[in-house]
Amino acid sequence: MVHPDSAPLTTTSTVEERDRTFRRVVLRIVPFATLVYVIAWIDRANVGFAKLTTLDDLQWSDAVYGAGAGIFFLGYFFFEVPSNLLLQKIGAPKTIMRIALGWGAATVLMAFITEPWHFYVLRFLQGAFEAGLHPGLILYLTFWLPAHRRAKAVAIFMSASPLAMLVGSPLAGYIMTCTDGVLGIADWQWLFIIEGLPSIALGVLAVFLMTDKPDNAKWLSPVEREHVAHELASESADLSGREHKFSAALRTRTVWILVLTLFCIITGNATLSFYGPSLVEATLTVDFSTLGWIMSGIFVLGWLGMIVNGWLSDRMAEARWHTACAAGAGALGLVLAAIALELGSGIGVIVALAVSAAGTMGAIPVFWSLPPQFMSGTALAAGVALINSIANLAGYAAPQFLGSVKDAAGGYSLGLYVIAGVEFIAVLLILAFIKKDSAVGAPKTEPLNA
Missing domain, CATH: 1.20.1250.20 (MFS general substrate transporter like domains)
Structure with missing residues (x-):
């Protein structure tokens, strides 16, 4: 075109x-x-x-x-x-x-x-x-x-x-x-x-x-x-006559709701990235090469979650429920992983992490269809940058929290239950505060998150 x-x-x-x-x-x-x-x-x-x-x-x-x-x-x-x-x-x-x-x-x-x-x-x-x-x-x-x-x-x-x-x-x-x-x-x-x-x-x-x-x-x-x-x-x-208002993004309550929502989702994503291999190894005795292929398979399903959820969101012209349901699946996967760890089931941990990866990774791209419903122009650009930069601090909080809890409790299960609860908060925030349905589905571009 x-x-x-x-x-x-x-x-x-x-x-x-x-x-x-x-x-x-x-x-x-x-x-x-x-x-x-x-x-x-x-x-x-x-x-x-x-x-x-x-x-x-x-x-x-x-x-x-x-x-x-x-x-x-x-x-x-x-x-x-x-x-x-x-x-x-x-x-x-x-x-x-x-x-x-x-x-x-x-x-x-x-x-x-x-x-x-x-x-x-x-x-x-x-x-x-x-x-x-x-x-x-x-x-x-x-x-x-x-x-x-x-x-x-x-x-x-x-x-x-x-x-x-x-x-x-x-x-x-x-x-x-x-x-x-x-x-x-x-x-x-x-x-x-x-x-x-x-x-x-x-x-x-x-x-x-x-x-x-x-x-x-x-x-x-x-x-x-x-x-x-x-x-x-x-x-x-075309752009020269537009007004530039960063303050518009700062004053929008919905921007801060979206910051917290994405923070909760990235908490689950960071857990998978930094603790995925350790969670598998905790119940399954394999060499490093095999462990690498197991993690690759988990992230293949995460990638498929991104593709399928984005396609469904586009097809149905709806982003709110697609983001919430995917984040809910991510949280559920972490709960199942905690249960599998308590039962000592290595296969159960792998399946649970795959569910969590598909849900969490599937939620993030579709999430970026939500900000344009409430902002436009420079306010949108500033709002997206604000949401992305602050929410990524979850990448700092999640591994530090899980590591500390693991040392204190002697295992990962308690920390996973808490992180699953945090990710589920994203579901509640979306359904309670993000009322307007998307008209476009997943965006063509979106910021990369941890």
């Missing part, structure tokens, strides 16, 4: 030529952006597998692990906006280089931790560096693609999250199975080294493979650069 203001530039300019230009742009910038984000997600979540032997080797408690796993999101929270502001000043290639080199180095250094404070500092730095990656890459896409051409590109980019979980789990299991004791280095240390080095390499490659803006793209012809510039200029003209 051609933007209404994107009139032909010359008598020989055609819709096909402009479409061909933007296909070339997408093929040039989106694959690398997606690869960078896949690696980032793998590095973010690999502590879940490293934990399986780190705690014994270093004589740490689950509370130490939970605090360190979660502190990532404090760094993420404080540095997300500053990183994006820096990107606007120095450009995307240098910013992505800084981010990838920083989080890659922090990941490699994780292999040499010996004290809890080492763990806390490096996890905070990982979060601080990675904080600008997601919003930065989204901003980078706006430099190249007008809104009416950006949805598919963002959809491809957003697929990095489930792809990383599908690939990262068996990869981590394989690394830990094959490397323990090699050169006198423990399996968890090899995991951080092997998975951190590609990030450093991507940081170096970013300077050579990324082009800041179309004006600097030598791989586009002058006519192609003109096509891109014209459509972007037309979009800027």
Whole structure:
């Protein structure tokens, strides 16, 4: 579809030529952006597998692990906006280089931790560096693609999250199975080294493979650069007269209800990401490679939950009940996992975690159909950023809470019951306070959550 203001530039300019230009742009910038984000997600979540032997080797408690796993999101929270502001000043290639080199180095250094404070500092730095990656890459896409051409590109980019979980789990299991004791280095240390080095390499490659803006793209012809510039200029003209009111989002009660709702859902999601391998291992004796494939299977069902729930939401033009029911399924899965742990049923834990993953991961994308019902324009943009940044602090709270409860109670069941209750609060909030049904179903793009 051609933007209404994107009139032909010359008598020989055609819709096909402009479409061909933007296909070339997408093929040039989106694959690398997606690869960078896949690696980032793998590095973010690999502590879940490293934990399986780190705690014994270093004589740490689950509370130490939970605090360190979660502190990532404090760094993420404080540095997300500053990183994006820096990107606007120095450009995307240098910013992505800084981010990838920083989080890659922090990941490699994780292999040499010996004290809890080492763990806390490096996890905070990982979060601080990675904080600008997601919003930065989204901003980078706006430099190249007008809104009416950006949805598919963002959809491809957003697929990095489930792809990383599908690939990262068996990869981590394989690394830990094959490397323990090699050169006198423990399996968890090899995991951080092997998975951190590609990030450093991507940081170096970013300077050579990324082009800041179309004006600097030598791989586009002058006519192609003109096509891109014209459509972007037309979009800027459309937006220039709109009012910018961040305060409108802050004053909207529904925004804060949505913040709390998403916080409750992400509490369940963070539990799956950081404690999934430990929950399976608690009742099932398998090697790391097998455990990796089990976790991959669980996240396959989570990915299917995203696809099916989003499709149903679109088909029925309704988001409120689809979000609530999916979150309810996520909470139910955690309750079933707690019961299975008490019964010592490994298969039961796997099935329960799969149910929870399908529900929780299925709820998050459809949730993002709710904010546009109450906000628009710049208030919507500000509201979405506010909801996303604050709600992601659940990624800090959930693992720290579960680790502390596990140490105090001697098992995970009590903590899972509480977290399930927190996720179920999301259901109550949606049904009690979000009254207006969605008219569009799942959105074309949505922020990535922990």
